[in-house]
Amino acid sequence: MKISNYLVALAVVIGLNSCYPSEEIPVSDLDIVITYRNEDVNFSNYQTYAISDVLFDPDYEDYNGEYDDSLIEQIRTNMNSLGYSEEADPTNNTPDLVIVPELIFSDNYIVGGGGCYYGCWGYPGGGWWGGYPPYYPPTYVVSYSEGTILIHMIDPSQNGLVDNSYLSAWNGAVNGLLRKSINENLLDGYVDQAFAQSAYYLEK
Amino acid sequence: MKKYILIALVIGLANSTVSAQMSVFKMDWNIGFPMGDMGDFIEDESYRGFRIGGRAFIYDYLSVGGEAGWSVFNSSWEGVQNVDGNIDVSGKQFRYMNMYPIMANAHYYLGDDGGVRPYLGTNAGVTFINTRTEIGLWAISETSTHFTLAPELGALIPVGVAGAGLNIGARYDVSFKTNKLDMNVQTFSLFLGFIFLN
Numbered sequence: 578m579k580i581s582n583y584l585v586a587l588a589v590v591i592g593l594n595s596c597y598p599s600e601e602i603p604v605s606d607l608d609i610v611i612t613y614r615n616e617d618v619n620f621s622n623y624q625t626y627a628i629s630d631v632l633f634d635p636d637y638e639d640y641n642g643e644y645d646d647s648l649i650e651q652i653r654t655n656m657n658s659l660g661y662s663e664e665a666d667p668t669n670n671t672p673d674l675v676i677v678p679e680l681i682f683s684d685n686y687i688v689g690g691g692g693c694y695y696g697c698w699g700y701p702g703g704g705w706w707g708g709y710p711p712y713y714p715p716t717y718v719v720s721y722s723e724g725t726i727l728i729h730m731i732d733p734s735q736n737g738l739v740d741n742s743y744l745s746a747w748n749g750a751v752n753g754l755l756r757k758s759i760n761e762n763l764l765d766g767y768v769d770q771a772f773a774q775s776a777y778y779l780e781k
Numbered sequence: 782m783k784k785y786i787l788i789a790l791v792i793g794l795a796n797s798t799v800s801a802q803m804s805v806f807k808m809d810w811n812i813g814f815p816m817g818d819m820g821d822f823i824e825d826e827s828y829r830g831f832r833i834g835g836r837a838f839i840y841d842y843l844s845v846g847g848e849a850g851w852s853v854f855n856s857s858w859e860g861v862q863n864v865d866g867n868i869d870v871s872g873k874q875f876r877y878m879n880m881y882p883i884m885a886n887a888h889y890y891l892g893d894d895g896g897v898r899p900y901l902g903t904n905a906g907v908t909f910i911n912t913r914t915e916i917g918l919w920a921i922s923e924t925s926t927h928f929t930l931a932p933e934l935g936a937l938i939p940v941g942v943a944g945a946g947l948n949i950g951a952r953y954d955v956s957f958k959t960n961k962l963d964m965n966v967q968t969f970s971l972f973l974g975f976i977f978l979n
Contacts, residue, residue, distance in 0.1 A: 607873075609872030611869070611870050611871075612868070614867050616866070770871055774871055
């Protein structure tokens, strides 16, 4: 076998390895809806509900409650269509379920690059490598902002079961990257999706 | 299992050097089609795959050898998926499956030296499979090791240059399910490659 044959094989390996599939992904494709149900809960026992105010970090400068009303209304619409009744006087009549909407925002940072590719101490042939000085690739920082809508469905009659906390019967989460193209219709659709994909056990 | 594969590889390599029989070095490009359970996970065919290997003829009509390779399958999927019975997730999933087979093999040939050599054979060995599902801002990745069988048929076709030729054929790989990956990973592939004869 000639050495050139091995070089051809190596070239094929390197060439194909660089073909690892990747594609541009629209940011909206990163939006997901997750729902969780407590398996110990029997939803047929619940008839009434109440919705609390929306919780969010008031120190987060980019949000001032613009979506609160729409979110509450969307939850109300979905609960009613599933067959539940909103408790008109939750202060005096404890509802079967208390729904707590929450918005969470976070800024995330990824630092990459840096270090040294070759010619560095600790690298084979450290110091000057092949007559060239050590190569230090640039360091980069990527930042992205993430938003999450959480919807907690709590059974107030089951408080104090564990660590004085309430029993969560159901949780819904909408998560994605924050971006300018987000609007109420898009978010309302995701809230609808959270209830729709849980309808097989939530529906009366 | 690994011990027997290594023994088979050593026997194959030893025969290629101590006997006067011909040996073949091959490099194949393969197009893979997911089948069975795997087709439910990834639907799309893959054009990214290669295998390299060698065969030593212990008889004019029989060779033993070994090979290693890599292929990657990917596709996207959108819908609602239930996880562990009490969690439902909806969104777009990007699914990848990287496979790294290391196999010993034996082949039976028709035809004569210097001409087209149709063959039928089978590969047996292990495949390392990395399964990765990306959804939203998260990814779930798992690597598992599977016993694999891969019957194949094809033909070695000499071309003008002495010692060179083509390898064409088709094969069916079955990597059997394990505790880590509960699916039989099956692929049907067509391959085309170069051979170098000694």
